[in-house]
Amino acid sequence: MQQRRSVLSVFTLTLAVVLGAALLTNLGRTAAEPASDAEFTGSGRVVIRDAAMVLTMDSKLGEGPLGALADADVVMEGNKIKEVGKDLDARGARVVDARGKIVLPGFVDMHNHLWQSLIRGCAADKELVGWLGKCVIPLYGAPVTDADAYAGTKLSAADVVSTGITTVTDWSHAFNIDFAKGGLRALAESKLRFVYSYNGTTNAALQDEIRRVKREVIDPNPLAHLQVGTHPSTGNFPSLEASEKLARELGVSLNVHLLESKADLTEGQMDALRRANALHSGLVANHVIQTTDADLDELARAGVSVAHNPLSNMRLASGVIRLPEMKKRGMKVGLGLDGGTNDTSDMFNVMRAAVGLQRATTTDPAVYPATADVLRMATLGGAEALGLDREIGSLTPGKKADLQVIDAQSVNFAPKVDWVNQLVFNTQPANVSWVFVDGRALKRDGRVAGIDTAKVVADAQLAADHLKKLLPQ
Ligand SMILES: [Zn+2]
Secondary structure (H helix, E strand, O other): HHHHHHHHHHHHHHHHHHOOOOOHHHHHHOOOOOOHHHHHHHEEEEEEEEEEEEEOOOOOOOHHHHHHHHEEEEEOOOOOEEEEEEOOOOOEEEEEOOOOEEEEOEEEEEOOHHHHHHOOOOOOOOHHHHHHHOOOHHHHOOOOOHHHHHHHHHHHHHHHHOOOEEEEEEEEEOOHHHHHHHHHHHHHHHOEEEEEEEEEEHHHHHHHHHHHHHHHOOOOOOOOOEEEEEOOOOOOOHHHHHHHHHHHHOOOOEEEEEEEHHHHHHHHHHHHHHHHHOOOOOOOEEEEEOOOHHHHHHHHHHHOEEEEOOOHHOOOOOOOOOOOHHHOOOOOEEEEHHHOOOOOOOOHHHHHHHHHHHHHHHHOOOOOOOHHHHHHHHHHHHHHHOOOOOOOOOOOOEEEEEEEEOOOOOOOOOOOOOOHHHHEEEEEEEHHHEEOOOOEEEEOOOEOOOOHHHHHHHHHHHHHHHHHOOOOO
């Protein structure tokens, strides 16, 4: 009897647990807590509920230049932002609980070389030319492979998602066609929005390969964009001219490293760009540090966009960009990580450095940019500079659902004093709880989704060991 009673009570208890779980699951569907990763794949409706602050980057949607809203919701439908505001009706939507959190657009990384996670820490005592000579140039003509590029890009892609980046510009050195294929495959798998800058050339077969990549890889992928990359100099003029022509033919931007270090001053870069008819609004120029007033006037008049990469500039002793002078001229400037010269992916650190470099050189705390300026630069500013601001960069309804959710309750961030300043001075990639690209969650509850980290790291180690053998010791 005793045994029977206990069997019965176990049965009753089991029934209660099963019914309770079913009830909770059901409640979860209507109120909170998502059930699985499969529910955040960019289809249906998702509401980011009760965010303590939403920085929309759209002054029509909220207060101030960053369009700030307190205690607000963001509704995504499919791959787009549907609505932003208070107490939105989101019946039937899956819910991300954002109480105590901050929502803002995903970061736009204007300049990176994703394969370069394989050369992290390389030649840390060198300036640009010395670093290139030790860590990059020897790989031209070397047997670097599809697998190398894939492994390095896979690792970097997970790292950039982790820091809240939703669009990345990958200036690939494209050492060979297979190397480019490996990078492109990893980018497509990452589900990041990306701009692939394929290195141009005078070689007809390689030009045809770039046309094929545009047609077969980039155009069918709504997350992908193409640019043609090259180096502007008198010595490289034929390749620069051919790259500019190919970029025009394909209707894409040309992407160059310009006036990065003092060594570039001997290369006739501005003259080469002028002669190639490449100084126009379709040109994206990285660094642009060693400039005269006349250079800036000419670049501003032409509508050239600039990618500022302060951590790379500091590591390579390149100099300090003249951001206040660019601002005065109304130039479009975004921020970038710049690959292996930045060593790791941290857009918050990039914003801090962009503010700090100007303050340290001018001893003026009011110098441009302020914290709100770099937040804009890292989001809408980068989108404008890449010509993508109609689809990304702000939480304006109708734009693509690319956003991040930041936990403001962590020990390095709390308490709430001035959140705009704290986003720049306090935040770390670990504080990024959620990252959505095209409505799909790439980071969820602080964890990069859909990635086998141990395998990605092991594969990157193999590739890094391979590259190390090809580089001078
Ligand atoms: Zn670069």
